Amino acid sequence: MDDFKVDVWAESIDHEVSLIKRLRREIKKLCRKIEQQQTTAHLLRTAVTEAMKGVKPLKPSRKPAKLKTNPVEAWLCLSDWQVGKVTTTYNSKIAVKRIHKLTEEVKRYLKTEKPKVLHIILQGDMVEGEAIFAGQPFEIDSDLWKQALRTVPELIAHVVTELSPLVPKIKVAAVHGNHGRSGAKHTGHSRRSNWDIVSYETAKLLCDVSGLKNVEWDISTHWYVIQQVAGHGIFCVHGDQIGGGSPIPLAGIFKKAQGWQMNIPDWQYLSLGHFHTHASGVLNNDLYFFLSGSPESDNEFAKECLAQGGAPVQRLCFFDKQGLISENIIRL
Secondary structure (H helix, E strand, O other), X not given: OHHHHHHHHHHHXXXXXXXXXXXXXXXXXXXXXXXXXXXXXXXXXXXXXXXXXXXXXXXXXXXXXXXXXXXXXEEEEEOOXXXXXXXXXXXXXXXXXXXXXXXXXXXXHHHHHOEEEEEEEEOOOOEOOOOOOOOHHHHEOOOHHHHHHHHHHHHHHHHHHHHHHHOOEEEEEEOOOOOOOOOOOOOOOOHHHOXXXXXXXXXXXXXXXXXXXXXXXXXXXXXXEEEEEOOEEEEEEOOOOOOOOOOOOHHHHHHHHHHHHHHOOOOOEEEEOOOOOXXXXXXXXXXXXXXXXXXXOOOHHHHHHHOXXXXXXXXXXXXXXXXXXXXXXXXX
C-alpha cells in the first residue's frame, strides 16, 4: 500500500513538472510575441513621425471668430467608413466625397444650433484592412498603408479642421474596430497594433501641425471609451462584441448592455457601430442606445446578416443638461 502511494505521488510530481515546463514554454512564446508587437508598434510610430515631416498644415475654410453659443453640446458619431473597400457603389473616391458632404451638413447644423462644445466619436472600422478574411486583397482599391496613413487620417483631419472655427472646443474620442486588426481573428494580436489607432494618431498629428488650439484628443487602446456630453455619459464601443443576426440585434445589445452597466459605471447612453445600419431607442427604463450607420452603400454585410439595405448615413445629436434634445440622421 505504501509503495502504491509512493508511485501515485511520483506520478503526480512528474505531471506537475511536465505542466510547469509546458507553461514556461508558453510564457516564452508569449514574451516573444509581445516583443515583436512592441517592435512593430515602435516602427509604426517612427514611420508616422517621419511621414509627417514636411507635411503642409491644413487650413480651415474660414478663420476662427469670437462665437456666441447656446448651452447645448453637439455629439457627432463617425463610424464604419471602411475606406479602401470596393463594391458596385462604393470605393475610396466615393468615401471622400461623402465625408466632405457630411462635413458641410454638420457645418450647417453647427451654425444654427451654436453649441459650446462639439464631441466627436471615431467608432472604429475607419479602415477596410487587407488581410482579415480570405480574398480581401482583391476587394480593395488601396493597400493598408495608404488607408491608415493617408486617406483616413486626411479625412478625419479635414472634418476636425473644417468644424473647428464653428465651436469654441472640439473633443475627439476614438475606439478601434475589427477591420483594423493586424491579422485574422483569434491570432493573439495586440489591440495596440490596430490600424484604426494608427490612422487616429496620424490624424491627430495632422491637426497638431495645423496649429488647432481648440481640439482635445482621447485615443483609446481599450475596447471602449465613455464620453461626457453635457453631463451625460455615452458608452462608446465598436460593437463587434455583440452577436445576433436580426435587422437590429436588440437581444444581443440588451444582454451586453446589462452586463456593461453592472460593471462599468457613469454612463446613461450606449453607442454602437459595426452593423452598418442606423437605429435608436430605449432598451429599458433608463438606457437609450444609438446604432450608427456607415457612409458605405449597398453593404453586403447589412443585407446578408441584418436584412437591411445599408443606406449611407452618419449621426449628429444635441444634448443639454436634461439629456438628448435632438437626433439628426445625415444622409450621404
